[in-house]
Each structure stands twice: as structure tokens, then as C-alpha cells.
Amino acid sequence: MPYDEELADRLRAALSTTPRVSEKRMFGGLAFLVDGALAVAASGRGGLMVRCDPALADELVARPGVQRMVMRGREMAGWLRVDDAAADDESSLREWVAVGRSAAAGSLPT
Template sequence: MAYSENIAQRIRSSLEHLANVEEKKMFGSLAFMVNGKMCLTAGPKRMMCRIDPKLHEQEVRKIGCSTVVMRGRNYKGYIHVQEENLKQENDFEHWIELALDFNEQLTSKGK
């Protein structure tokens, strides 16, 4: 499994206050499921955040960010953030908060 243990540990620490968190290995990364929904992943030298698709265009413009692409398809609402752009705690927490906010929206809709 080729993922950044540093990112994985930082995500664990940020989610430790939540009751319903599960870790799953998928897509060559370590996914963090919150309330049964994919929320964040620790990948090789990057973190993937699942955010509100309405915020995608604004957030993906930030340095070190890119849209997740799988099998040639762009996934709006899924953003990779390079590890070097997560060094500052406030930058890291920004992405955690966006992912958790969207996760709450998904959970409250019952999806």
C-alpha cells in the first residue's frame, strides 16, 4: 500500500473526536469513511478530499490542488492536495473542515 503514513496519521488525529470513522484500503490509498461515506484519503504524497461540488472550482485553483481523475473521467467534488501544500496546520484543517462539512450534508440527506 503506497500512501503517506504522515498524512494518514494527521487525518486520524483530526477525526478522532468522531464516533463513526472507518479506514479502508482502496484505489491504492487509505480511505477514511465517515458515517459510511468516503470523506478523505491518504495517498502517495497527497490527500484526497471529498467536498461540496459547488465549491470545487473555487478550491481546486489553490496551489497544489487538482481534480481527481479516474479512467479519464474528472470527478467534481473530489480534490487531490499535494502533501507539500498541507504542511501548515491551518491549510490541513481547511481541507478537513470542507470534507467533514460535505460529509454531514450527505449524511443528513440520507444518501
């Protein structure tokens, strides 16, 4: 399934004031990178793929529609899948974008 173009447009808008954002097709979706570090993506499986601080993952997956990202049967530390309903309004989407942006920034060398 291709990624949701409308969701990609919403992500572009949410990241429009963030400097040094680029887009790259990966994982069957459209990823948004901040300073070259992946922050959030419109997933090819629907919904969002969001990078997070692994220390916050337990708290974040307690929210409805959020689960740990699983690739090839393995949970990926610091990555979440967020379903469409959990990011259906602009406030929620911007919150998930902020989570991803913060985690991406924290992954960059200083």
C-alpha cells in the first residue's frame, strides 16, 4: 500500500517552520528527516512511524493507537507506529511530529 499523500502533506505543513528538513522515500513510505536524522514518516502501512526517546516509549505506547514498531519480527527500540486515529487532528499530529523531531535532534552528534 502506498503512503497516504494527504498525511504527507499534513506532515510537510507541521514541519514547515523546522529548518533543514528533507524528505526521502524509505520503508515503503515517505520519511521526513531533520538535519539528516529520520524524525517521522507517513508509513506505507498506514499511519505514522515516529522516532522517540527509548526512555519515553513505555509512556507513549500507553496511548490509544500507539505501539512499538516491529520490523522482521523484532521490536525496534525508539520507534513507534501511530495509527491514523491517534493523529487525526492537527494538534495530535503536531505532538507526534514534536516527539520525532526531538528524538532526531537527540540522535545527532554534538
